[in-house]
Amino acid sequence: MxxxxxxxxxxxxxxxxxxxxxxxxxxxxxxxxxxxxxxxxxxxxxxxxxxxxxxxxxxxxxxxxxxxxxxxxxxxxxxxxxxxxxxxxxxxNFTIIPGLRVSQANNGEESAFRVSAFEFNLFGQGQLLGGFYSKDVFNSYGVFWEAPFLFSNKLGVGVNYQSNITFEPIFAENNGVSEDFRYRKQAFQASLLYEHDFHNRAELGFSFGNQEYNLQPDQPNTEVPDQIKASTIGIIGEYEFNDLLIEYQYLSGFRNQTNIEYLFNSGASEFIPNAFIGINNLEYFKRVGKKGNFANRLKLSYTTNRDSPFAPFTLDNQINIRGVGNTVDRGTASIVLNTEYRHTLFEKGWFVVQGNTFLDAGTWRNPGNDISQLFDGSSVRVSPGLGLRFIHKRIFNTVIRIDYGFGIANAKTSGLVFGIGQFF
CATH class of the missing domain: 3.10.20.310 (membrane protein fhac)
Structure with missing residues (x-):
């Protein structure tokens, strides 16, 4: 016992x-x-x-x-x-963020600007609400609401409405002459947002709206009608894998984001046919010592709308190649590589000054060309440059960005680029 x-x-x-x-x-x-x-x-x-x-x-x-x-x-x-x-x-973070962007208008004669205001933590629950107004020859606006965790800690919703009217240079296939159009796109979009786990999230949604192109006066038009209209319904998908570690202004790890869209266009099918559009962004970041950050982005874009001059991918200062100018070319496929080294020059409390040296490079397939144009060197743009960042560590995404890009391949355009937020 x-x-x-x-x-x-x-x-x-x-x-x-x-x-x-x-x-x-x-x-x-x-x-x-x-x-x-x-x-x-x-x-x-x-x-x-x-x-x-x-x-x-x-x-x-x-x-x-x-x-x-x-x-x-x-x-x-x-x-x-x-x-x-x-x-x-x-x-x-303080999350009510105003935005201002000023540049030269696409017609080369006026100034363009965009003002915005967004709340990124609405109701203290991580929701986004905001809008913008811009003038680039013509007036545009948009409103956005996104609640990623509205229904649970995995499922949410996002909706937006945009009315964009811009002055667009369209490049004719045969004569290479730029023809200026007033481009108007109105669209409503709604999506379900799903976070499978910490690293993986997806979106599935739809959009509907219309597009309209109007040839501007005194243009050397030879191939495209003076006016083109189309109604559009789109099915939209997005998938993101995120393995980033964030410590204030420093990032490490990688993230991949894939966006796909299929557009059904009724009317003007010769110039704006149904099209698949795919964009993939791969980003890689690495800490270098205590103050350095190595940042890289590879962006691949492709559409089946190969022959239409109204191509969806633009060559632009704020999007891909710093220093080239505003909407200077269009393409139906592109490969863009951005690589930069960011170094903290000064940091005290909430304020950071960061220096930046970068190299932007890209190649485009112009409307009417084969995919081989991406690799034959005829459309390559290369732009190295230097920049500064002024960062507020307690206000979400408050990075005032100033870059100067030096064009060294094909069109040797150089220029100063201002923006809010890191370039990528």
């Missing part, structure tokens, strides 16, 4: 010593505008779960990606041998 009691005591003791520690309590500190209930819904570590340092690290990465969070970290307190407490400490 005595030996049986001893055996039972040893078994109970062994079970006690081998028991995994449990998360007894979770505290969240530092919140001002963000709802605590929203943060608790997103994090994977829950009270009563087994302590897992990897899950806690994943929660920190997830929180650091939120627009409303400037920085997050964790602290573990051992209450007893089998019970831990976890404290998440959050430094919040």
């Amino acid at each position: 005595r030996s049986s009691l001893l055996l039972i005591a040893l078994m109970v003791s062994f079970i006690g010593f081998s028991q995994e520690p449990i998360i007894e309590n979770i505290e969240i500190e530092g919140l001002k505008r963000t709802k605590e209930s929203f943060i608790r819904r997103l994090i994977k570590v829950k009270p009563g779960s087994v302590y897992d340092s990897l899950k806690i690290a994943t929660d920190i990465e997830r929180l650091n990606r939120l627009p409303g969070v400037a920085n997050a970290n964790s602290k573990i307190i051992e209450n007893s041998a089998t019970k831990y407490s976890v404290t998440y400490t959050i430094v919040e």
Whole structure:
């Protein structure tokens, strides 16, 4: 009997010593505008779960990606041998962000501008609400609402409406003469947003609207009608794999984003036929020492709308090649590589000055050409350059960007580029 009691005591003791520690309590500190209930819904570590340092690290990465969070970290307190407490400490971002962009208008005679305002943490739940107004010869506007976690910590929705009217140079296939059109596109878009896990998310949606091209006066038109109209219905998909580590202005890891769209166009089918459009962005970042950051982006674009002069991909300062100018060319396929080294020159408290040296390079397939044009060198643009960044660490995406690109291949255009946010 005595030996049986001893055996039972040893078994109970062994079970006690081998028991995994449990998360007894979770505290969240530092919140001002963000709802605590929203943060608790997103994090994977829950009270009563087994302590897992990897899950806690994943929660920190997830929180650091939120627009409303400037920085997050964790602290573990051992209450007893089998019970831990976890404290998440959050430094919040200011998330009501105005925007201003000024440039030369596409007609080369006027100034163009775009003003915007966006709230990236609406209701303290990571929702986006905002809009823009721009004038580039003509007036344009758009409104956006996105709630990535509206229905659960995985499922949300996004909607937007845009009316864009721009002055567009269209390049005729045979004579190479640029013809200037007033291009108007109105579209409503709605999408479901789904986050499968921490690294993978997807969107599926639709759009409907119309497009209209009107030839401007005194143009040397020889191939394209004076007016083209089409109604458009689109099916839209997006997939993103995100494995980025974010620490204020520094990034490391990689991210890949694929966007696909199929457009059904009724009317003007000769010039705006049904088309598949695909764009893939691959980004890779690496920390270099304590103050350096190596950044790279490879962007591949393709459409089946090969012969129409109204090609969807533009060569532009703000999109792909810094220094070339505003909407200087169009293409039906493109390969663009942007690589840059960012180095922190000054940092104190919330303010950072960052220097930047970059190389932008790209090649285009012009309307009517074969895919081989991407590789024959005839449309290559190369632009090395230097830049500065002025960064506010407590305001989401507040990076005032100034770059000067020097064109060295084909069109040797150089120029200064201003913007808000990192180029990529």
